[in-house]
Amino acid sequence: MVQNAYGYGLFTGGLGAHYGAERLGATVIPVSGGNTKRQITIMRDFGSTVLLSTPSYALNLADAMTDVGVTLDQLKLRVGIHGAEPWSVNMREEVERKLGIRALDIYGLSEVIGPGVAMECPESDQGMHVLEDHFLPEIVDPDTFEPLPPGEQGELVFTTLTKEAFPIIRYRTKDLSRLFVEQCRCGRTLVRMAKVTGRTDDMLIIRGVNVFPSQVEHVLMGIEGVEPHYQIEVNREGNLDTMDVLVEVSEKIFHDEVKVLEGLSRRIQAEIKDLLGVTCTVKLVEPRTIQRSEGKARRVIDNRRL
Numbered sequence: 001m002v003q004n005a006y007g008y009g010l011f012t013g014g015l016g017a018h019y020g021a022e023r024l025g026a027t028v029i030p031v032s033g034g035n036t037k038r039q040i041t042i043m044r045d046f047g048s049t050v051l052l053s054t055p056s057y058a059l060n061l062a063d064a065m066t067d068v069g070v071t072l073d074q075l076k077l078r079v080g081i082h083g084a085e086p087w088s089v090n091m092r093e094e095v096e097r098k099l100g101i102r103a104l105d106i107y108g109l110s111e112v113i114g115p116g117v118a119m120e121c122p123e124s125d126q127g128m129h130v131l132e133d134h135f136l137p138e139i140v141d142p143d144t145f146e147p148l149p150p151g152e153q154g155e156l157v158f159t160t161l162t163k164e165a166f167p168i169i170r171y172r173t174k175d176l177s178r179l180f181v182e183q184c185r186c187g188r189t190l191v192r193m194a195k196v197t198g199r200t201d202d203m204l205i206i207r208g209v210n211v212f213p214s215q216v217e218h219v220l221m222g223i224e225g226v227e228p229h230y231q232i233e234v235n236r237e238g239n240l241d242t243m244d245v246l247v248e249v250s251e252k253i254f255h256d257e258v259k260v261l262e263g264l265s266r267r268i269q270a271e272i273k274d275l276l277g278v279t280c281t282v283k284l285v286e287p288r289t290i291q292r293s294e295g296k297a298r299r300v301i302d303n304r305r306l
């Protein structure tokens with residue numbers, strides 16, 4: 001019983017995942033994105049066992065469950081298949097804990113076929129199986145375009161092998177990943193691609209330092225009491241770039257003493273500085289302050305480009 005919360009329409013996620021799930025013999029609830037409270041009611045009433053959505057929307061659903069008065073034990077949800085935006089390992093843990101499911105990664109892109117170019121198996125601890133009988137993956141250096149050996153990070157490039165009418169040859173995805181050629185624990189020998197850590201074009205350069213939103217997310221998700229909802233705002237004051245990180249904290253922490261909040265801000269700031277080498281301002285905000293997406297999350301507001 002697959003609840004498909006990807007948007008239906010011209011976005012390939014909706015209908016692509018729909019047809020794929022039907023082909024496997026599953027019943028698909030074409031609920032599409034949005035209308036969050038209704039999603040939860042449907043999840044309970046229909047006994048959905050699989051949720052298809054972006055990872056940020058899965059968390060949005062988890063948070064909204066309290067409002068609807070639905071608890072995890074009323075649901076039959078077992079597994080989530082989440083893609084269409086980069087998400088960190090820590091965010092996966094958050095989704096798994098909050099929804100009581102196994103959360104798996106799926107990868108695809110409209111230019112190649114839509115969803116289903118690569119998919120994680122439940123046993124893999126290292127990436128998603130690329131369906132190599134249809135898609136030939138390569139990793140290249142994004143600057144020189146030279147192919148890189150297995151295990152090295154670079155830009156993912158695809159050639160379609162079976163696609164008709166609109167084949168693509170060595171298509172640059174702008175997604176950053178790595179390829180692993182070792183056999184998976186599940187027995188499959190298909191090459192695996194690492195979770196996409198970012199895009200060559202969503203990389204921010206802040207005071208000359210390369211910053212990926214996923215690195216900030218990695219820091220945040222490792223800190224207790226911090227919610228996986230955040231936004232990075234970049235401004236330019238004079239000739240200097242500034243980075244503000246807006247982070248939601250739990251209700252309990254938000255209403256704690258100022259001292260506690262300040263301590264937490266400082267810790268986040270220090271860990272970001274430590275990992276990225278960039279000084280930022282951290283603003284802790286109340287739960288649900290940051291606008292929720294019903295599709296892909298908007299993580300970065302770069303005012304320098306305006």
Ligand SMILES: [Zn+2]
Nearest residue numbers: 121124184186
């Ligand atoms: Zn596997």
